[in-house]
Amino acid sequence: MTLWLLAMELQPHQPKSFDFPKRSFGKKVPVMRSFQASWFDRWPWLHYIESRDVVLCFHCAEAKKQKKLNWCNNADEAFISKGFYNWKDATVKHVQHESSNCHKEAVLKVVTVQIY
Ligand SMILES: [Zn+2]
Secondary structure (H helix, E strand, C coil), X not given: CCHHHHHXXXXXXXXXXXXXXXXXXXXXXXXXXXXXXXXXXXXXXXEXXXXXXXXXEHHHHHHHHCXXXXXXXCCCHHHHHHCECCHHHHHHHHHXXXXXXXXXXXXXHHHHHHHC
């Protein structure tokens, strides 16, 4: 396998033309919401799993798999292993996750190592 192919497999899965399913949010006045493809541009670490309609943080999930997350004590399991699908609050949660200690550690240990 060439390094180029290897690098391609290390990219998050971002199917931009996928027909994202809708989920219902809110009990009194349900609103149907789906994942937005534009979020891929804003948060390039989003890794979408089509079979479950959830996203993971690509870097955090990879860091967890490699057992490299040691500093963070309140790991954001939704983005790391369980799968996040709260599209209603997605933009807020994505910003929160991106500024979390876990995410910073993952980027430092996984992304930086890949580049250099
Ligand atoms: Zn992360």
